[in-house]
Amino acid sequence: xxxxxxxxxxxxxxxxxxxxxxxxxxxxxxxxxxxxxxxxxxxxxxxxxxxxxxxxxxxxxxxxxxxxxxxxxxxxxxxxxxxxxxxxxxxxxxxxxxxxxxxxxxxxxxxxxxxxxxxxxxxxxxxxxxxxxxxxxxxxxxxxxxxxxxxxxxxxxxxxxxxxx
Amino acid sequence: xxxxxxxxxxxxxxxxxxxxxxxxxxxxxxxxxxxxxxxxxxxxxxxxxxxxxxxxxxxxxxxxxxxxxxxxxxxxxxxxxxxxxxxxxxxxxxxxxxxxxxxxxxxxxxxxxxxxxxxxxxxxxxxxxxxxxxxxxxxxxxxxxxxxxxxxxxxxxxxxxxxxxxxxxxxxxxxxxxxxxxxxxxxxxxxxxxxxxxxxxxxxxxxxxxxxxxxxxxxxxxxxxxxxxxxxxxxxxxxxxxxxxxxxxxxxxxxxxxxxxxxxxxxxxxxxxxxxxxxxxxxxxxxxxxxxxxxxxxxxxxxxxxxxxxxxxxxxxxxxxxxxxxxxxxxxxxxxxxxxxxxxxxxxxxxxxxxxxxxxxxxxxxxxxxxxxxxxxxxxxxxxxxxxxxxxxxxxxxxxxxxxxxxxxxxxxxxxxxxxxxxxxxxxxxxxxxxxxxxxxxxxxxxxxxxxx
Numbered sequence: 025x026x027x028x029x030x031x032x033x034x035x036x037x038x039x040x041x042x043x044x045x046x047x048x049x050x051x052x053x054x055x056x057x058x059x060x061x062x063x064x065x066x067x068x069x070x071x072x073x074x075x076x077x078x079x080x081x082x083x084x085x086x087x088x089x090x091x092x093x094x095x096x097x098x099x100x101x102x103x104x105x106x107x108x109x110x111x112x113x114x115x116x117x118x119x120x121x122x123x124x125x126x127x128x129x130x131x132x133x134x135x136x137x138x139x140x141x142x143x144x145x146x147x148x149x150x151x152x153x154x155x156x157x158x159x160x161x162x163x164x165x166x167x168x169x170x171x172x173x174x175x176x177x178x179x180x181x182x183x184x185x186x187x188x189x
Numbered sequence: 190x191x192x193x194x195x196x197x198x199x200x201x202x203x204x205x206x207x208x209x210x211x212x213x214x215x216x217x218x219x220x221x222x223x224x225x226x227x228x229x230x231x232x233x234x235x236x237x238x239x240x241x242x243x244x245x246x247x248x249x250x251x252x253x254x255x256x257x258x259x260x261x262x263x264x265x266x267x268x269x270x271x272x273x274x275x276x277x278x279x280x281x282x283x284x285x286x287x288x289x290x291x292x293x294x295x296x297x298x299x300x301x302x303x304x305x306x307x308x309x310x311x312x313x314x315x316x317x318x319x320x321x322x323x324x325x326x327x328x329x330x331x332x333x334x335x336x337x338x339x340x341x342x343x344x345x346x347x348x349x350x351x352x353x354x355x356x357x358x359x360x361x362x363x364x365x366x367x368x369x370x371x372x373x374x375x376x377x378x379x380x381x382x383x384x385x386x387x388x389x390x391x392x393x394x395x396x397x398x399x400x401x402x403x404x405x406x407x408x409x410x411x412x413x414x415x416x417x418x419x420x421x422x423x424x425x426x427x428x429x430x431x432x433x434x435x436x437x438x439x440x441x442x443x444x445x446x447x448x449x450x451x452x453x454x455x456x457x458x459x460x461x462x463x464x465x466x467x468x469x470x471x472x473x474x475x476x477x478x479x480x481x482x483x484x485x486x487x488x489x490x491x492x493x494x495x496x497x498x499x500x501x502x503x504x505x506x507x508x509x510x511x512x513x514x515x516x517x518x519x520x521x522x523x524x525x526x527x528x529x530x531x532x533x534x535x536x537x538x539x540x541x542x543x544x545x546x547x548x549x550x551x552x553x554x555x556x557x558x559x560x561x562x563x564x565x566x567x568x569x570x571x572x573x574x575x576x577x578x579x580x581x582x583x584x585x586x587x588x589x590x591x592x593x594x595x596x597x598x599x600x601x602x603x604x605x606x607x608x609x610x611x612x613x614x615x616x617x618x619x620x621x622x623x624x625x626x627x628x629x630x631x632x633x634x635x636x637x638x639x640x641x642x
Contacts, residue, residue, distance in 0.1 A: 041354045044395060049376035054318070054357055075376075088378045089359035090553075091318045107280045108481055108546050108641075109438035109532050116640040145362065145550055146280040147319050150438035150530065151445045160321040 025070040031059040035074070045075045049085055053092055062093040090144070097140035098133045100178055103157040104166075106143040109150035114167055118154045119143055121168040125175035139178065192458035193449065196424070198432045199408045200448045203291050210326060212333040215294035221339055223415040227302045228347040235306035239410060241418025243430035247284075248274055248365070248403030249480065249528045250603075251516040254410070258307055258400060260390040267397040271309045272374065272389075273300060275316040275323075275404045276358055278365040279480035280550060281530025284434040284446055285404035289316070289323040293330035297353065299407035301340060302414050304351040307400060311352050315370050318359040327355045362554035366602050367401040368393075369556065380558045381602035405434060426452035427499070429515035433526075437464050439533035440471060452518065456486075457510025460533060471535040475618070476509075478519055479527025481547055482607035484614035486512075492522040524614070537638050540619040541581070541626045544589075544611060545573035545642035551608035558601060565596040566608045576626055577642040586623030590616045 027035075038051045052071045057063055063086050072079040086092045104110075104119040119130075122141045128134035131142055149155045152164035156171070163174060202208045202218060215221070227235060240255030261269060273296070277285040288296055300312055316324050331353050334340040342350035361379055363369045368387055369379035371394050386392055393399025402410075409431055413421045422430045429451040438444050442465030449459075460466065460473065467473050473488045490509050495502045496518075505521075512518055516526040534543060552570035557563040569592050576585055593612035596605045616623060 041356075044375065046376035047356075047374060050357065050359055050373065053359070081376075084378055085359075085376075088556075089318075089361050091360035106546075107550050108477075108543065109281055111546050111641045112439050112532075112534060112538055112543070112639055114639045144319075144360070145553055146278065148277045148283045148286050148317065150281050150283050150532070151436060153438055153444070157319065162322075 025066060027056065027059050031055050039075075046077060046081070048075060049077070049082060050089070053082070053085060053089075057092060061096045064094075096133070098138050100139045101157075101159055102139050102141045103144040103147070104141070105145070105147045105149075105153070105155050107146040107150075110147075110154040113153035115154035117168050118156065118166050118171050121171040122156075122175060125172060125179075190458070192455075192462040193453045195448050195463075196432050196450050196453075197448045198412050198424075199288065199295070199405060199434060200446065203287050203446075208291070210291055210293055210330065212294060212330070212337060215292070220294050221298055221334075221337075223411050224298050224301050224305075224339065225345060227414050228305055228345055228349060232306045232308060235302065235414055238413050238418035238421075239306070242409075242413040242421040243418075243428065244406065244409050244413060244421070245429070245516060246403055247405035247409070247433060247529065249279060249482075251526060254402065254406055257390065257402070260388070261307060261400060262391045262398040263308075265391075265398060268311065269307060269309045270394045270397055270399040271300065271304055271307065271312040272367075272370065272394060272399055272401045273312060273314040273404060273407060274365065274367065274370060274401055275314050275320075276365040276370060277317055277320075277404070278362040279482065279528040279530055280547075281436060281438055281477065281480045281532040282528040283436050283438075284529060286320065286323065287446060288404055288408060289320065290326060293327050294334065295408050295411060296327075296404055297330055297334050297340065299409070299411040300353060301334075301344065301351060303400070303402065303407055303410050305347075305349055309351060309400070312354070313374055313394075314353065314355045315364065315374055316355060316357055317364075318357050321357075324355050324357050331355070361556075362550075363556045363602075363604060366604060369602065370401065371399065378556070380556055381604070383601050425450045426513070426515060428517055433514075433529055435459060435514060435529050435531055437531045437533065440468055440473070440535035440537070441533050442466055442468065449514070452513045452515030454514055455510060456512045456514060456531075457508075459514060459531070461510070464533075467535050471537060473533065474536045474538060475534045475540065475543075477524075477530075477532040477534075477611075478514070479525045480530040481532065481550065482525075482610055483519075483527045484524040484610050485618055486522070486524060487618040490618070494521060496521060537635065538641070539626070539629070540615055540622045541573065541576055542641040544615045545570070545577050547611045548573045548608075549642065551604075551611075555604060555608065559599070559605065561596045561599040562605045562608060565592050565605075568592050569608070569612050574642055576623075577630075581627040581630065583624045583627065585626075586616045586620050589623070 039048045068082045072082045126134035156163045156166045244254040245251040364373045364379045368382035373379035389399040433451045434448045492507045519526045548570040552566040555566045593609040597609040
């Protein structure tokens with residue numbers, strides 16, 4: 025595992041927040057995914073060893089929690105809310121527009137590696153539906169036109185690049 | 190009757206120009222003065238204030254907060270934990286987001302008062318993974334508060350200390366269920382625990398006594414400690430005290446968050462006046478009043494019965510628009526106030542497709558621990574999905590109901606009810622639409638009618 029010094033620092037800082045090491049499993053998975061882009065089997069074993077657990081104790085979290093990926097995503101990760109309040113305000117059209125603009129299906133990586141487009145469940149911003157998260161940044165009232173605009177900005181490299189935390 | 194004015198207690202400063210989420214701004218507005226006074230009082234007094242206030246939990250179940258605290262096992266000798274439920278995962282709900290993002294110190298002050306009252310020395314804020322900036326904002330606010338001796342050891346020279354840590358979830362709805370949340374915080378899959386024996390108040394986090402409270406609930410605690418339980422109980426209506434934030438989404442002119450005294454605003458006032466009514470050329474068709482698990486209501490419905498007003502039983506005869514937005518009234522008409530998420534659908538929406546959307550959510554989010562829920566939620570999704578994308582049969586409504594009827598009451602946690610209630614209520618209220626869906630979907634789809642499944 026080749027983790028950045030900052031990631032290692034955050035890992036060592038967070039573990040003592042808990043009286044039981046195992047509790048640090050989700051924070052470590054977040055930190056490692058932010059560092060590496062996804063959770064590899066090597067990462068599963070590394071985290072397990074760090075927390076004195078069996079690899080299955082970590083693997084079962086990776087397969088359960090929707091936010092953890094076992095494969096790399098595109099450079100930008102577009103998450104469109106699929107749930108009711110967004111859907112009745114046109115979320116499916118928004119999602120289709122992102123897919124069309126990058127000629128990609130749901131969940132995969134677009135041909136140029138630029139993006140991954142995904143449907144996710146409720147993002148808790150139902151009053152400004154439809155909403156989309158691009159990496160860590162929330163975009164509100166994203167109709168098809170606004171989706172096209174966001175795509176143009178991503179393609180031109182001018183969309184706010186939000187570094188992972 | 191005209192809608193009452195909003196009464197913003199929790200959201201007093203939200204949207205206020207120039208109000209920022211840092212400690213200096215919070216303190217300029219009187220922040221942490223309540224905590225300062227609270228630590229000079231006896232903890233038991235503060236618990237009594239919360240009991241007197243009648244505060245009911247704002248996360249979904251509406252359980253009295255003071256009662257929850259009084260169930261805490263204080264004799265076990267084990268540490269007592271507070272876990273803040275900031276998972277805000279019930280679809281239609283988005284109030285805690287604004288507290289966390291715009292006024293995090295209000296939450297921290299509420300947490301510290303709650304911890305002092307209950308002799309808690311460690312708190313975890315379990316925040317949904319989808320609020321990455323929210324987690325950063327909270328961490329920064331906690332650091333500011335710690336530097337000002339408002340969090341951490343020996344706060345304000347009182348001899349009392351408490352640490353707060355932020356813990357991020359990772360996209361699972363079931364983590365909003367308090368025992369699932371605790372499992373998740375222990376680093377496991379969030380499988381809800383069986384109650385009894387695992388009541389958090391007795392056997393919670395690390396098998397220690399634990400309070401799990403929603404973000405908004407803890408903010409109310411601050412204001413109760415400030416004004417006193419008796420004064421707080423005069424806000425709202427008897428049994429439904431205080432204010433509550435209603436989150437309105439879907440087909441209204443002005444969706445958003447609105448804070449009212451509980452029970453003082455009716456559903457009709459909220460949707461027609463406060464939210465500006467339906468979109469141009471449309472009419473209201475249905476509303477889900479308390480997050481997507483709450484049973485759906487149909488415009489045109491009437492509700493009759495007897496209800497308690499003071500000591501007397503009086504008759505009520507309400508149109509849907511007349512129903513007060515409080516826990517008890519919504520409960521009486523067969524649904525719930527839940528988390529305060531009001532989802533409005535107009536006549537452009539097919540109820541079959543809306544249910545298909547909801548079923549896909551619950552199927553995705555079932556933790557899989559209990560067979561009736563795991564399989565039932567999946568089959569309800571498959572049946573509604575087939576109706577929309579494949580063949581729809583007149584008997585599908587009855588089939589859906591039969592699946593739903595076999596889930597509720599047969600699961601470890603309330604997710605079983607949460608996933609069954611939408612199907613049961615959609616079929617009960619809109620059964621004809623399910624019977625006629627095969628014909629209805631042959632007609633060309635109108636412009637602007639959104640796809641939902």
